[in-house]
Structure formats: C-alpha cells, structure tokens
Amino acid sequence: xxxxxxxxxxxxxxxxxxxxxxxxxxxxxxxxxxxxxxxxxxxxxxxxxxxxxxxxxxxxxxxxxxxxxxxxxxxxxxxxxxxxxxxxxxxxxxxxxxxxxxxxxxxxxxxx
Amino acid sequence: xxxxxxxxxxxxxxxxxxxxxxxxxxxxxxxxxxxxxxxxxxxxxxxxxxxxxxxxxxxxxxxxxxxxxxxxxxxxxxxxxxxxxxxxxxxxxxxxxxxxxxxxxxxxxxxx
Numbered sequence: 001x002x003x004x005x006x007x008x009x010x011x012x013x014x015x016x017x018x019x020x021x022x023x024x025x026x027x028x029x030x031x032x033x034x035x036x037x038x039x040x041x042x043x044x045x046x047x048x049x050x051x052x053x054x055x056x057x058x059x060x061x062x063x064x065x066x067x068x069x070x071x072x073x074x075x076x077x078x079x080x081x082x083x084x085x086x087x088x089x090x091x092x093x094x095x096x097x098x099x100x101x102x103x104x105x106x107x108x109x110x111x112x
Numbered sequence: 113x114x115x116x117x118x119x120x121x122x123x124x125x126x127x128x129x130x131x132x133x134x135x136x137x138x139x140x141x142x143x144x145x146x147x148x149x150x151x152x153x154x155x156x157x158x159x160x161x162x163x164x165x166x167x168x169x170x171x172x173x174x175x176x177x178x179x180x181x182x183x184x185x186x187x188x189x190x191x192x193x194x195x196x197x198x199x200x201x202x203x204x205x206x207x208x209x210x211x212x213x214x215x216x217x218x219x220x221x222x223x224x
Binding site for chain 2: 090
C-alpha cells in the first residue's frame with residue numbers, strides 16, 4: 001500500500017441499507033478526514049479525526065458516523081442510506097506538523 | 113456568511129499561453145491558502161501553499177499570489193500544456209482549526 005486507499009471504488013445501494021466506506025493510510029498521519037464532493041458544491045467536510053481515538057464533526061455530518069480505532073483506518077458509516085447521500089466520497093490524511101492533505105482515489109456511491 | 117468563490121465557468125486557453133485562475137473569499141482571515149489539482153475520477157493532489165505573510169510563491173511553471181487586502185489568490189500556469197487540463201481547487205484554513213474549506217474549482221482546458 002502506498003498512500004491512501006479507499007474501498008469500494010463504487011457502490012450502488014438501496015435506500016435504507018447500511019454501508020461502510022473504508023479508508024486506510026500507510027503514512028502514519030495522525031489527522032484524517034472524510035469529504036463528499038457534489039457538482040456545484042465542491043468538497044464538504046463530513047467528519048474528521050485529529051488522532052486515533054478522537055473524532056469531530058465537519059460541515060455536513062448528519063446521517064454519517066466515523067470511528068478511529070487506530071492510526072491507519074478511518075471508516076465512514078451510513079447507518080441508513082438516503083438518496084441525498086449519493087455522492088463521491090474522499091478520504092484524506094495530514095501529517096500533524098504539515099498543512100497539506102493527501103487524498104484517496106474516492107468512492108462513488110449511488111443510493112437508489 | 114463565509115464564502116470561497118472560484119470561476120465556475122471553464123477556462124479555455126491555447127497551448128503555450130499563461131492560464132490564470134482566481135480564488136476570492138469573504139469573511140475569512142486565513143493563515144494560508146492552498147491550491148490542488150483534480151483530474152476526472154481521482155482525488156485532489158496538492159500543488160502549492162502560500163501563507164498570509166507571503167505575496168507570491170513559485171514552483172516550476174506554477175505561480176500563486178495572495179492578496180489579503182483584496183481577499184484574493186491568483187494561480188498562474190505559464191507555458192501551459194494540454195496535460196495541465198484539469199480542475200483546480202483553492203482551499204483555505206477555516207478559522208483556528210486545521211480544517212480546510214474548499215472552493216468549487218475551475219476547470220482548465222488547454223487546447224493543442
């Protein structure tokens with residue numbers, strides 16, 4: 001693994017189903033982020049984690065939850081998916097001492 | 113309200129010309145501003161960071177300016193190439209946190 005990986009690459013999901021998007025990084029970055037990207041709205045922060053064991057809410061957290069059990073993994077869960085959660089989801093990480101973020105390849109999620 | 117604005121219209125230029133992209137913001141006093149490149153179907157990739165006490169930053173064919181009075185950053189690509197075609201996002205640090213606020217991006221198309 002090099003950098004950040006996300007899984008799945010894409011998913012079609014029925015409304016009401018539970019879904020977990022996976023994110024793993026091998027750079028030992030303390031901070032990790034989940035964004036959604038929608039046409040015309042840009043990247044919006046869903047949840048973040050400054051270090052393992054801590055999480056925080058971003059701009060659009062409703063309907064999503066995260067956990068940070070260790071440094072490498074930062075899964076995003078949709079407890080009961082709704083069509084408005086159709087989007088492209090990006091995970092990112094940041095080294096504590098730096099300001100730039102490194103992004104994963106994204107997960108394209110369609111909720112029907 | 114706080115806003116970051118990038119030209120939503122695509123910028124079409126001829127190969128070899130200089131491309132100039134604009135990022136304007138209101139109601140922020142960012143410590144720094146970043147520019148990212150995003151190719152279709154991929155995550156953003158960091159390009160440059162400029163701090164509030166810096167007027168200009170260069171990296172190879174890229175140049176960024178930051179005018180905190182005008183609340184504006186300009187991103188220049190000199191001697192543009194078709195391979196420079198992508199969406200370019202500006203992002204700034206929102207408040208006292210390390211969370212980034214992204215603009216919606218500007219699509220640059222360099223014609224051969």
